[in-house]
Amino acid sequence: MLKLRDLHVYYGGIHALKGISMDVPEGAIITLIGANGAGKSTTLRAITGLVKARRGSIELKGKNITGRPSHYIVRSGVAMVPEGRKIFRNLTVRENLMMGAYPRQDNAGIQQDLEWVTTLFPRLKERFSQKGGTLSGGEQQMLAVGRALMSRPRLLCLDEPSLGLAPVLMHEVFRALTRIHEEGCTILLIEQNAKAALKLADYAYVLETGSITMEGPGPELLQNEAVRKAYLGE
């Protein structure tokens, strides 16, 4: 589905990604863990075209998408739940969801998915005509996930989707992820809660100051001594 090869990203003089290579196979759940400032968000931003890679390549479904504009990449089947939710606060909840479906033309399918998202997050339905900015933090997070789902992505990138969520809601988000994964969506997940992420993931990458230092199947990393120390607080 997605291949990163030797990806380098700079913010001005800051070398944020120092040659990252990753594979996200079709149908897999891949997770990216690492300390604050390791470059996790930057990796997702590079994949979705929000920052340009200075060197290296990104391949989506066999097509080279390096340097392509975001709207092109998103229209090729990638959706992202960005860090910090980024709800459109002046748009209603319904409009936020419709923004997620912006490139789509199939009105019947969009209505169907609107139903689907609101069964995943019933709370959104009650607040359909409320402005996005008036939602609580947790509700905004659900809206951000729902909005990403509205594009019917083939690859869903999530940047800390459970941040600030009460444990019950976090479970709801994870349940939703498992469900859309079962429906065939590939998932690339960044998660504060490394344990939950590693449990869920088929394969995981550990990022440290812009480089991948470790990788392996989720359960395997979960057992790894160094990982347990650094990221599971044990």
Next chain:
Amino acid sequence: MTLETLIQQLMNGISLGSLYALIAIGYTMVYGILRLINFAHSDIFMVGAYFAFFFVAVFHLPWAVSAILAVVLTAAVGMIVDRAAYRPVRNAPRISALITAVGVSFFLENLGLVTVGARPKAFQRPDVMSKVVPIGPAAVSGVSIWVPILSLALLALLLFIVHRTKVGMAMRSVSTDIETTRLMGVDVDRVISYTFAIGSALAAAGGIMWACKYPQINPLMGIYPGWKAFTAAVVGGIGNITGAMIGGFLIGLVEIMTVAVLPGLSGYRDGIIFTLLLVFLLIRPTGILGEPLKEKV
């Protein structure tokens, strides 16, 4: 003041105000999206009037056809200005874009001076605009009636586009968060381009109606109405479309009424408006409908 003159002056103020409102939309929409004061907008207004002038006077096209063609062509000019001048500096510091806008403004004005000359041209307005219509005891000129009606229709159409269509939704989302709008698969450059088209079309409609009201056109005719409309956008709360409309009507009415009540000061009418702007901004810096400034922590 007699009832007769009051009605006349009110209609006069409303029609002037509706023109300010039409022009103010372009300032406020572009500012809302790009945080750019498009100084060239007042010249786009002038371009619209000249297009209509040429279609009517030179090509002898029917009035309605000329007006529509002029609006469409001016919308295209607005898109070209964005594409050629503003898009290349989109990621540059904001001051570069601002200076570019001043440059485009001078360019259009001087292009006008070179191509059509500085001598004002007499604008042939359609008969309905000059016909006098009785309202109660007052005789009001057709301009003062048709201009507000047409303007309100255009403003209603604009509100429909912005609040009820997909591209309008994208315009509103771009104005809160460009980057996240990109993540929705929206080609933001295209949405910005449409925004310039809409703003320029309204300015052209304003320019044509302005020329019907004051039937002398020249390449610098946009400057004063432009400043007033910009003032209207600021007073309404820049970035807010409804605010720009309210601001436009308010400025138009205040301007006409000041002169009507204090005819001795008519020479100072522009000065009075801009002084009012300054005072208003001291009291309410974000305008009538602007969001209160958030303290940066």
